[in-house]
Amino acid sequence: MAFLHTESDTLPWHKGEVEMQKSLHVPYQENPTSPFLTPGAAFLAQTAPILAIGTLDALQRPWTSVWGGEPGFARPLGSSILGVNGLVDAKHDPVIEALLGGRADGEVVKEDGGAGRPVSGLFIDLMKRKRVKLSGRMVAGALSQVGSCLQEGKAAVGEVQFVMKVEQSLVSRGPRMRSLLQLGNCPKYLNKKEITASLPDPKLVSNSLPLGEEAIKLLAKADLFFVSSSNQGRSMGTNYRGGSPGFVRLVSNDAAGVTLAYPEYSGNRLYQTLGNLQTTPRAGFVFPDFDSGDVLYITSSTEILVGEEAASILPRSNLVVKVNVTAARFIQHGLSFRGRPGEPSPYNPPVRFLRSERIDLGLQATHKGNAVAARLIGKDLLTPTIARFRLQISNPAAIGRPTPGQYVALSFETELSIGYSHMRDDDPKSLNDDYVRTFTVSSMPGELPEDEFEITIRKVGDATRFMFRQAERNRLEIPLRGFGGEFVIKPDARGAISFVAGGIGITPLLGQLSGLDVTKVRLVWTINIRDIGLVTDTFERNRRLASSTTLFVSGEVHALSESDRDIWGRLDAFGAHVIKRRLTATDLRDEEGHSSRWYICAGTALRKNLMEWLEGKEMVYEDFNY
Numbered sequence: 001m002a003f004l005h006t007e008s009d010t011l012p013w014h015k016g017e018v019e020m021q022k023s024l025h026v027p028y029q030e031n032p033t034s035p036f037l038t039p040g041a042a043f044l045a046q047t048a049p050i051l052a053i054g055t056l057d058a059l060q061r062p063w064t065s066v067w068g069g070e071p072g073f074a075r076p077l078g079s080s081i082l083g084v085n086g087l088v089d090a091k092h093d094p095v096i097e098a099l100l101g102g103r104a105d106g107e108v109v110k111e112d113g114g115a116g117r118p119v120s121g122l123f124i125d126l127m128k129r130k131r132v133k134l135s136g137r138m139v140a141g142a143l144s145q146v147g148s149c150l151q152e153g154k155a156a157v158g159e160v161q162f163v164m165k166v167e168q169s170l171v172s173r174g175p176r177m178r179s180l181l182q183l184g185n186c187p188k189y190l191n192k193k194e195i196t197a198s199l200p201d202p203k204l205v206s207n208s209l210p211l212g213e214e215a216i217k218l219l220a221k222a223d224l225f226f227v228s229s230s231n232q233g234r235s236m237g238t239n240y241r242g243g244s245p246g247f248v249r250l251v252s253n254d255a256a257g258v259t260l261a262y263p264e265y266s267g268n269r270l271y272q273t274l275g276n277l278q279t280t281p282r283a284g285f286v287f288p289d290f291d292s293g294d295v296l297y298i299t300s301s302t303e304i305l306v307g308e309e310a311a312s313i314l315p316r317s318n319l320v321v322k323v324n325v326t327a328a329r330f331i332q333h334g335l336s337f338r339g340r341p342g343e344p345s346p347y348n349p350p351v352r353f354l355r356s357e358r359i360d361l362g363l364q365a366t367h368k369g370n371a372v373a374a375r376l377i378g379k380d381l382l383t384p385t386i387a388r389f390r391l392q393i394s395n396p397a398a399i400g401r402p403t404p405g406q407y408v409a410l411s412f413e414t415e416l417s418i419g420y421s422h423m424r425d426d427d428p429k430s431l432n433d434d435y436v437r438t439f440t441v442s443s444m445p446g447e448l449p450e451d452e453f454e455i456t457i458r459k460v461g462d463a464t465r466f467m468f469r470q471a472e473r474n475r476l477e478i479p480l481r482g483f484g485g486e487f488v489i490k491p492d493a494r495g496a497i498s499f500v501a502g503g504i505g506i507t508p509l510l511g512q513l514s515g516l517d518v519t520k521v522r523l524v525w526t527i528n529i530r531d532i533g534l535v536t537d538t539f540e541r542n543r544r545l546a547s548s549t550t551l552f553v554s555g556e557v558h559a560l561s562e563s564d565r566d567i568w569g570r571l572d573a574f575g576a577h578v579i580k581r582r583l584t585a586t587d588l589r590d591e592e593g594h595s596s597r598w599y600i601c602a603g604t605a606l607r608k609n610l611m612e613w614l615e616g617k618e619m620v621y622e623d624f625n626y
Contacts, residue, residue, distance in 0.1 A: 010030055010031060011031045011033050011034075011035050011168065012031065013031050013275070014231050014235075014275060014279070015275075015278075015279060016231060016274075016275035016276055016277070016278030016279035016280075017031075017270070017271055017272060017275030017278075018275075019275070019278050020271035020274045020275050020278055020304075021269070021271055021275075023306065024269075024271070024306070024319070026269045026271070029269075031270075032170060032270070033133075033168050033169070033170045033272075034168065034169050034170070035167060035168060036079075036080045036166065036167070036169065037076060037079075037080040037081075037082060037134070037166035037169050038169050038171065040132070040171045041132045041134065041166070041169035041170075041171050042076045042082070044123055044125070044130055044131070044132040044171060045074045045075075045076070045082060045123045045132060045134070046071065046072060046074060046075050046076075047071045047072075047125065048068075048071065048074075048123035048124055048125045048130070048131070048132070049068055049069060049070050049071050049125060049126075049195040049337070050066055050067065050068035050069070050123070050124060050126075050195055050337060051066070051067045051068050051073075051074060051084065051121050051122065051123050051124075052064055052065070052066050052121065052122040052124065052226035052228075052238050052240065052286065053065055053066075053067060053084075053095055053119065053120070053121045053122075053228075053238065054095065054119065054120045054121070054226075054227075054228020054229075054236055054237075054238040054284055055095055055098050055099055055117060055118065055119045055120075055138070055228070055236070056098065056117065056118060056230060056233060056236070057094065057097070057098040057299075058098070060233055060282075061282060061284065061299040061326070061327070062228045062229060062230055062236070062282055062283055062284035062299060063094035063095050063098060063228065063284040063286075063297060063299055064095065064226050064227060064228040064238060064284040064285060064286040064297070065088075065093050065094065065095035065096070065286055065297070066226060066286055066288050066295070066335060066337075067084065067086050067088055067160070067336065068086055068195075068336065068337060069086065069087070069195065069196065069197030069198065069336045069337035070195070070196070070197045070337075073085055073086040074123065077163065080136075080165060080166045080167070081139065081163065081164075081165055081166070082134070082136075082163070082164050082166055083161070083162070083163050084160070084161070084162045084163075084164075085159070085160070085161050085162075086159070086160060086336060087146060087157060087158070087159055087160075087199065087200060087336045088143075088157070088158055088159075088160045088200065088336060089156070089157065089158075089200050089202040089331060089334040089335075089336075090102065090104045090143055090145065090146075090156060090157055090158030091156055091202060091204075092202050092204050092329060092331045092334060093297075093334070094284075094297050094299075094329065096143060096158070096160065098117075099117070099119070099138060099141055099162070100141050100142070100143045100160070102143070103143060104143045104144060104145040104158040105143075105144075105145075106142055106143070106144040106145075107142060108140055108141070108142045109140060109141050109142065110139070110140045111137070111138050111139060111140065115137070116137035116138040116139060116165070117137065117138050118135070118136075118137060118138075118230060118233065118234070118235055118236040119135075119136060119137065119138050119164050119236060120133070120134060120135045120136075120228055120235075120236035120237050120238040121133070121134040121135075121164070121238055122134075122226060122238040122239055122240060124240065126190060126191070126192055126193040126194075126195060126224075126339065126342075127192050127193065127194055127195070127342060129190045129192065131240070132169060132170065132171045133168075133169065133170040133237065133238065133239060133272075134164075134166050134168065134169050135166070135167055135168040135169075135235050135236055135237055136164045136165045136166040136167040136168065137164065137165045137167065138162070138163075138164055139163040139164060139165050140162075140163045141160065141161060141162040141163065142160070142161045143158045143159070143160050143161075144158060144159045144161075145157075145158055146158055146159050156200075156201070156202055157199065157200050157201075157202070167235070168235070188265070188267060188345065188347045189241070189242035189243055189265055189267075189345050189347055189348060190224075190240070190242050190345050191223050191224060191242060191341070191342070191343070191344045191345050191348070192341075192342030192343045192344070192345075193290055193339035193340060193341060193342055194339065194340040194342055195337050195338070195339050196337060196338055196339075196340070197336065197337055198293055198335065198336060198337055198338045199336070200293070200333060200334055200335060200336050201293075201332075201333040202331050202332070202333060202334040203331065203332040203333060203334075204329065204330075204331055205330045205331065205332055206328070206329070206330045207327075207328070207329045207330075208328075209257075209258050209325060209327070209328060210253045210254055210255065210258050211250075211253050211258055211296075211325075211328060211330070212330060214294070214330060214332075215296050215328065215330040216250060216253065218287055218289050218294060218296050218330075219248055219250055219260070219287060219296070220245070220246050220250075221245050221246070221289075222245065222246075222247075222248060222287045222289075223242060223243060223244060223245045223247070223344070223348075224240060224241070224242045224288070225240065225241055225242075225248065225285055225286060225287045225288075226238060226239070226240050226285070226286050226288075227239060227240070227241060227273060227283050227284065227285050228283065228284045229273055229276035229277055229280065229282070229283045229284075230276055230280050230282070231275070231276050231279050231280060232279050232280050233280070236276075237272050237273060237276055239272070239273050241262060241264075242345065242348070243262075243263075243265065243348050243349065243351075244344075244348045244349070244350065244351050245351075246351045247262060247263065247348075247351055247352070248260055248261075248262045248287075249261050249262065249314065249352075249353065249354050249357070251313070251322070251354060251356075257324065257325070258324075258325035258328070259322060259323065259324050259325065260298075260300075260322075260323040260325065261313055261314055261320055261321070261322050261323065261354065262320070262321055262323070263310075263314050263317040263319065263320055263349075263352050264317075264319040264320065264321060265347075265349065274304055274321075277302050277304055277321070278304065281301055281302045281303065281304075282299070282300065282301055282302065283299075283300055283302050283321075283323065284297075284298070284299045284300075285297070285298040285299075285300065285323070286298075288335055288339075289335075290337075290338060290339030290340075290341070291338065291339075292332075292333065292338075293332075293333045293334065293335040293337075293338055294330070294331065294332050294333065294334065294335070295330075295331050295334045295335050296328065296329070296330050296331075297328060297329040297330075297331070298323070298325050298327070298328045299325075299326055299327050299328075300323045300324055300325045300326055301324045301326060302321055302322065302323055302324070303321070303322040303324070304319075304320075304321060304322075305319070305320040305321070305322055306318065306319055312355065313354060313355060314352045314353075314354060314355070315352065315353075315355055316352055316417075317352055343482075343484060344482070345482075345484070346408075346409030346436075346438070346481040346482030346483065346484045347409060347436050347438075347481065348481070349411075349413075349436070371479060372393065372394055372395045372398050372399045372479070372480045373393075373394040373477040373478060373479055373480055374391040374392070374393060374394070374408070374410060374477070374478050374479075374480040375391060375392045375393075375394060375475060375476070375477050376389060376390075376391060376467075376470055376472060376474070376475065376476040376477075376478075377390050377391065377392045377452070377472060377475075378390030378454075378472060379470070379471070379472055380537075382456070382533045382534045382537050383530060383531050383532075383533040383534055383564075384530075385458055385459045385460075385530075385531075386456065386457070386458050386459070386504060386531060386533070386534050387456070387457065387459075387467075387468060388442065388454055388455070388456045388537075389454065389455050389456075389457070389467060390443075390448070390452060390453075390454050391408075391452065391453055391454070391455070391478075392451055392452050393451045393452070393453070393480065394477070394480075396450065396451045399480060399482055399483070400482075400483060401450060401451075401453075401483070402441040402453050402483040403445070403483070404444075404445060404488060404489075404511055404512040404515055405485060405486060405487045405488035405489065405508065405511070405512060406440075406441055406483045406484060406485045406486075406487075406511075407438040407439055407440050407441060407483065407484060407485045408438065408439055408441055408453065408455065408480065408482075408483055409436055409437070409438050409480070409481035409482055409483070409484065410436070410437055410438075410439070410463075410478045410479065410480060410481065411435060411436050411478065411479040411480075411481055412435040412436075412437060412462070412463045412466060412478065413435035413436075413479075414479070415466055415478075416435050416462050416463065416466060417435055435463070436481060437461075437463045437464075438484075438485075439455040439457050440455065440456075440485075440487075440507040440508050440511065441453050441454070441455060441483070441511050442454050442455055442456040442507040442510045442511050443510075443511060444510070444511055444512070444513060444514040444515075445514060445515075446514065447514070455507075456504065456507050456510070456534075457504070458503070458504045487508050487601075487620075487621075488512070489508070489509065489512050489516065489599055490597075491516070491517070491520060491595075492595050492596045492597050493596070494595070494596075495517060495520045496520050496521075496522070496594050496595035496596075497516065497520060497521045497522065497595055497597075497599065498522045498524070498591060498594050498595035498597065498598045498599065499521065499522070499523050499524070499598075499599045499600075499601075500524045500525075500526075500588075500598060500599070500600050500601075500602060500610060501523065501524070501525045501526070501601050501602065502526050502527075502601070502602030502603050502606040502607075503526070503527050503528065503531055503534075503602075503603070504531075504534070505600075505601035505602045505603070506523075506525060506534070506538060506601070507601070508599075508601050509521075509523065509599075509601075510538065510542070513542055513545065518542070518544045518545055518548055519544070519548065521545070521548045522548060522550075522591055522594045522595065523545065523548055523549040523550070524549075524550050524552070524583065524587070524588070524591060525549055525550070525551050525552070526551075526552040526553075526554070526582065526583045526602075526606065527551065527552070527553055527554075528553075528554055528555045529553050529554065529555030529556065529557065529559065529560060529568070530555060530559070530560070530564070532553075532560070532564055532567050532568050532571065533564065533567055535551065535571065535576075536567050536570065536571060536574070539574040539576065540574075543574075546574035546575045546576040547575045547576070549576040549577065550576070550577045550579065550587070550591075551571075551576050551577065551578045551579065552579050552581065552582060552583040552587070553578060553579070553580050553581075554581065554582050583606075585609075585612075585613040588610075588613050588614060589613075592617075596617075596618060597617075597618045597619075597620060598610075598614055598617055598618065598619045598620070599619075599620050599621065600619055600620070600621035601621060602621075607621065
């Protein structure tokens with residue numbers, strides 16, 4: 001749950017964030033961070049199973065650790081006050097050491113809540129792909145010994161109790177709302193993992209450089225790390241970076257120094273972490289091994305490489321962070337949790353190897369042979385800007401088949417990327433574009449052969465314009481990253497469903513109609529008259545849906561082509577209730593008694609109105625405002 005904030009609640013961007021956004025040609029947007037612990041942030045903190053937490057040590061070096069293991073180890077204690085309680089590595093955890101001195105005697109360490117040392121946190125649920133970022137100050141903490149196990153006279157495992165005052169919170173799940181929401185989240189670069197609690201049994205393997213063999217193996221398999229940074233020590237931020245295993249590359253590891261590099265994939269374009277690194281080029285990293293419970297802690301200086309500099313170290317990258325390691329610790333079994341692998345993110349690009357790395361040609365051939373493509377085998381133009389595409393999966397056994405409520409992730413990098421460009425004034429956003437696009441699967445299970453599916457899309461950007469130019473005879477093949485998402489439409493206790501669609505937002509419902517009782521569906525669909533071809537096609541393919549639909553149509557008939565006017569003239573024959581005006585709040589009040597839950601798939605402007613009109617109702621929608 002979160003608040004719809006007023007202008008007075010808006011936080012300004014700091015200097016580093018502004019510099020990064022300007023250098024990467026990001027249009028101005030308000031900072032979505034709230035200056036307190038919002039109810040939505042508090043809720044996610046209580047339900048997330050793990051917390052990545054960062055702070056600064058006595059030398060002002062940032063460190064990051066990961067605590068938790070199951071939901072409920074954190075809870076709000078008062079206005080913007082959050083408490084955390086859980087098992088930790090009492091001896092080697094650098095954050096425990098920095099905050100509490102590593103003393104497991106139960107003594108409370110207190111700090112002034114307004115001037116306490118900066119801390120930051122990222123509560124994250126990897127199975128649901130939800131996270132909340134927090135930043136604030138330490139209030140108090142204590143560490144108590146657990147069990148009788150000692151290492152060199154110090155407790156190996158401890159129970160931490162920690163209290164922080166939250167000064168900033170950001171729930172990464174779209175606009176801040178007043179209503180109670182259940183949201184499907186954009187899964188960019190988050191690979192699902194089922195977290196379970198595990199008792200730490202820490203053993204220090206190495207705390208020196210260069211990195212040892214076990215640490216290098218962990219880096220090679222890591223598909224996720226957490227990073228903490230600060231803005232000149234005044235505030236801190238903790239976030240994650242994810243990708244395919246091995247997306248972090250080891251540049252050097254010898255007596256002369258240890259250097260890592262990783263690409264910054266396109267994301268929400270806030271650049272809060274990079275903004276901190278712009279003003280204060282230091283970062284603390286933690287690489288958890290979800291299988292064994294081993295963990296690698298690193299603190300470092302950093303360099304942000306853009307454009308040609310980035311491509312010189314990681315080809316095909318426009319933005320790279322270079323990590324010059326200054327200290328590291330590798331701990332066996334230091335974590336209080338394990339993670340069972342789930343669905344990988346379909347957004348993950350292939351690993352980008354260092355320019356200095358020689359990739360075995362046989363391995364390259366294997367990767368190419370295992371690649372899965374979606375082959376274009378059908379195209380139906382429904383309106384000048386909306387079309388349905390039928391695609392065939394080249395290797396269903398390797399990637400699976402879509403299930404109701406999912407989207408497909410397709411990579412257009414080969415077709416659209418022009419490689420490195422220092423400046424693209426015609427299209428500045430492309431400088432950090434990974435060319436991965438997601439489209440809702442609009443075909444129903446059993447409607448097509450098992451290796452085929454359909455998407456119904458609007459021509460709105462480079463990727464969709466490219467698709468519209470293709471003909472079936474071209475046999476276009478697009479790399480298929482995978483299927484994902486969980487926007488599953490479920491009837492309420494009475495079996496009823498209320499769905500509000502804006503234009504092309506009808507597609508999630510289309511892909512699930514075969515599993516629903518259409519007579520219990522109430523569809524409120526708002527369209528522009530130019531999209532009338534989509535409406536008639538939908539009703540022709542799903543005759544029973546028309547009688548369950550109230551259709552709001554904006555625009556003038558005289559603006560239609562002659563063929564579209566003929567289509568418009570046939571609309572009444574389908575039996576839908578057609579209203580020739582825009583949807584209003586009153587229209588939804590008339591539908592309130594049908595279902596206790598509202599499903600929404602609409603553009604930003606309409607969705608904002610719907611949130612206000614349906615305030616206090618249970619709403620479910622798919623959120624791509626990542």
